[in-house]
Amino acid sequence: MQTNELLNSYFANDIRALAKILTIVESRGADLEDIMSKIVSKETNSYCIGITGPPGAGKSTIVDKLTHILRKEGSKVGIVAIDPSSPFSGGAVLGDRIRMQDHAGDEGVFIRSLGSRGSHGGLSRATRDIVRVMSGFGFDYIIVETVGVGQTELDIMELADTTAVILVPEAGDTIQTMKAGLLEIADIFVINKSDRPGADGIRQGLTALVEMSGGKKWKIPVIKTDALRTEGIEELYSMIMSHKDFLENDPKRREHKAKIREAEVVQITIEQFEKVLTKKINSRSAVATLVEKVKVGKENPYTAASNILQKIIK
Ligand SMILES: Nc1nc2c(ncn2[C@@H]2O[C@H](COP(=O)(O)OP(=O)(O)OP(=O)(O)O)[C@@H](O)[C@H]2O)c(=O)[nH]1
Ligand SMILES: [Mg+2]
Numbered sequence: 001m002q003t004n005e006l007l008n009s010y011f012a013n014d015i016r017a018l019a020k021i022l023t024i025v026e027s028r029g030a031d032l033e034d035i036m037s038k039i040v041s042k043e044t045n046s047y048c049i050g051i052t053g054p055p056g057a058g059k060s061t062i063v064d065k066l067t068h069i070l071r072k073e074g075s076k077v078g079i080v081a082i083d084p085s086s087p088f089s090g091g092a093v094l095g096d097r098i099r100m101q102d103h104a105g106d107e108g109v110f111i112r113s114l115g116s117r118g119s120h121g122g123l124s125r126a127t128r129d130i131v132r133v134m135s136g137f138g139f140d141y142i143i144v145e146t147v148g149v150g151q152t153e154l155d156i157m158e159l160a161d162t163t164a165v166i167l168v169p170e171a172g173d174t175i176q177t178m179k180a181g182l183l184e185i186a187d188i189f190v191i192n193k194s195d196r197p198g199a200d201g202i203r204q205g206l207t208a209l210v211e212m213s214g215g216k217k218w219k220i221p222v223i224k225t226d227a228l229r230t231e232g233i234e235e236l237y238s239m240i241m242s243h244k245d246f247l248e249n250d251p252k253r254r255e256h257k258a259k260i261r262e263a264e265v266v267q268i269t270i271e272q273f274e275k276v277l278t279k280k281i282n283s284r285s286a287v288a289t290l291v292e293k294v295k296v297g298k299e300n301p302y303t304a305a306s307n308i309l310q311k312i313i314k
């Protein structure tokens with residue numbers, strides 16, 4: 001299908017066109033810039049919710065239950081499940097698909113899994129674009145589920161408007177070692193699996209952590225859930241809505257968004273430059289000669305690389 005045709009179908013709300021565009025986004029395909037620039041120039045109103053936390057904390061179960069509430073409110077929901085440790089797109093997160101089969105056949109819910117393989121090392125870039133493509137398609141809420149509490153999540157979570165960090169009663173050590181990091185990421189703390197012992201202790205610990213950090217306009221709420229039995233999910237939903245209201249009135253939000261856009265344009269430029277450069281390296285015969293020399297051991301790769309760069313810049 002031609003790019004234009006594909007975009008027309010996408011804008012006409014064809015779910016297959018959406019899926020195809022997402023595949024191009026994941027593989028950072030040739031038409032990426034063209035497609036993205038047309039999609040991004042359309043104003044949208046969608047709200048991005050980040051759900052992050054250690055493996056098996058119950059993130060997918062929470063996403064599933066939240067989706068039910070959002071659907072009842074009449075909102076359309078796009079879900080992106082990211083597993084950076086998975087070499088296969090949609091492999092390790094297959095469980096998510098099964099768990100969320102509940103929503104199969106519901107046109108108001110669209111689920112996409114993303115492993116590290118499809119994204120060519122640019123997981124946060126691919127995720128950002130996937131969220132854009134979903135929001136251009138008209139989903140009111142886009143939920144991004146990501147595993148772990150670390151740097152990748154920080155990157156990815158920058159694009160979420162509201163981020164909930166999901167912990168479990170056994171997470172005492174994680175909280176101790178991750179204090180500052182957790183506070184930086186979380187807009188809401190969730191202690192899931194609160195049917196198990198220790199939930200109240202963790203809750204006190206987290207509340208103390210929030211109190212100590214003090215002085216912020218948004219005080220991070222700490223809530224308990226039992227996602228399996230759908231307990232506390234309504235509260236989580238209402239906390240997300242409170243944070244959404246808070247952001248709408250927060251002047252700092254615009255500054256924050258501006259900073260993200262700034263970082264983004266640099267990222268995109270580098271990515272495009274890399275593509276141009278790769279093309280040139282592969283197409284020039286003078287470069288090929290140099291590469292050939294390296295291959296047979298007549299030149300070292302460092303000197304060759306410097307020479308290649310010189311040739312291309314000229
Ligand atoms: N006891 C209990 N089990 C739960 C709860 N929430 C989820 N689980 C179970 O915990 C397991 C993991 O749940 P998931 O929702 O897949 O967790 P996840 O965080 O998405 O897992 P990964 O994506 O693999 O990191 C499943 O067997 C769930 O049924 C809860 O509140 N209490
Ligand atoms: Mg999951």
